[in-house]
Amino acid sequence: xxxxxxxxxxxxxxxxxxxxxxxxxxxxxxxxxxxxxxxxxxxxxxxxxxxxxxxxxxxxxxxxxxxxxxxxxxxxxxxxxxxxxxxxxxxxxxxxxxxxxxxxxxxxxxxxxxxxxxxxxxxxxxxxxxxxxxxxxxxxxxxxxxxxxxxxxxxxxxxxxxxxxxxxxxxxxxxxxxxxxxxxxxxxxxxxxxxxxxxxxxxxxxxxxxxxxxxxxxxxxxxxxxxxxxxxxxxxxxxxxxxxxxxxxxxxxxxxxxxxxxxxxxxxxxxxxxxxxxxxxxxxxxxxxxxxxxxxxxxxxxxxxxxxxxxxxxxxxxxxxxxxxxx
Numbered sequence: 050x051x052x053x054x055x056x057x058x059x060x061x062x063x064x065x066x067x068x069x070x071x072x073x074x075x076x077x078x079x080x081x082x083x084x085x086x087x088x089x090x091x092x093x094x095x096x097x098x099x100x101x102x103x104x105x106x107x108x109x110x111x112x113x114x115x116x117x118x119x120x121x122x123x124x125x126x127x128x129x130x131x132x133x134x135x136x137x138x139x140x141x142x143x144x145x146x147x148x149x150x151x152x153x154x155x156x157x158x159x160x161x162x163x164x165x166x167x168x169x170x171x172x173x174x175x176x177x178x179x180x181x182x183x184x185x186x187x188x189x190x191x192x193x194x195x196x197x198x199x200x201x202x203x204x205x206x207x208x209x210x211x212x213x214x215x216x217x218x219x220x221x222x223x224x225x226x227x228x229x230x231x232x233x234x235x236x237x238x239x240x241x242x243x244x245x246x247x248x249x250x251x252x253x254x255x256x257x258x259x260x261x262x263x264x265x266x267x268x269x270x271x272x273x274x275x276x277x278x279x280x281x282x283x284x285x286x287x288x289x290x291x292x293x294x295x296x297x298x299x300x301x302x303x304x305x306x307x308x309x310x311x312x313x314x315x316x317x318x319x320x321x322x323x324x325x326x327x328x329x330x331x332x333x334x335x336x337x338x339x340x341x342x343x344x345x346x347x348x349x350x351x352x353x354x355x356x357x358x359x360x361x362x363x364x365x366x367x368x369x370x371x372x373x374x375x376x
Contacts, residue, residue, distance in 0.1 A: 072089075085114050088350040096354055130267075134190045146163070162193065
């Protein structure tokens with residue numbers, strides 16, 4: 050495994066990190082808790098020290114399983130990354146910015162972006178309880194909240210750092226302008242963004258900014274929620290309540306399938322899967338500190354971690370780039 054310094058912080062993250070969105074089950078067609086916990090432990094056993102979760106993932110379930118999974122390991126060698134700022138239980142009393150609705154069984158649950166100071170502090174206490182720990186290594190604002198001044202959110206994070214409840218603070222899904230505004234109050238360590246072979250918009254402005262200003266970039270959805278593994282084109286149907294049924298429709302699936310066919314021989318020549326090749330390519334892009342990869346079982350977790358061992362020559366990187374340009 051490779052380990053990389055995160056921005057201006059003292060944290061070192063594994064280049065491949067464990068992304069815990071899917072194991073929460075919400076929007077993913079449910080989950081199997083035993084397999085989920087085994088996947089976290091398999092990641093750790095294969096050198097992954099960074100685990101990224103959020104209260105929204107399973108409405109606390111993901112954090113709780115992470116807490117169970119890391120028992121018995123040296124906590125000081127694991128970086129727990131969580132988030133705040135998505136609320137659903139009505140505790141915000143109508144404040145915040147409506148984001149979307151989740152259909153759970155016969156219920157519709159409205160989700161709000163809410164990053165006011167009191168809510169930040171409240172959510173951190175809940176996350177600490179869920180994960181059975183007394184500090185979070187990196188706390189990230191999940192999504193921008195247009196109803197709360199950025200400086201108020203940053204002041205709350207600064208207070209949590211002073212109290213020792215978090216080691217460093219960060220944001221997710223922030224524009225460069227929002228990052229600059231946040232850094233007037235607090236030197237945040239990183240910005241977590243969606244990034245993949247099919248979604249490279251951050252290369253235009255965020256990556257150059259990050260390289261110049263010592264800002265870490267953590268990326269999610271590098272395999273576009275499984276699409277870039279190729280399994281979608283060969284396996285069975287997704288469950289009806291799996292959000293990917295709609296998510297995948299944003300892409301030209303015919304072109305994606307052709308691209309995967311083009312790089313498949315390269316993956317086979319190296320004795321790896323397409324998904325592993327995709328992960329390694331992503332980890333090698335300029336400015337990227339850590340790449341989040343989700344898994345539902347130990348086998349997938351091991352494969353994700355082992356992707357870091359793949360060697361790609363400049364010629365092979367150029368070949369992938371040429372094929373990507375055709376999509």
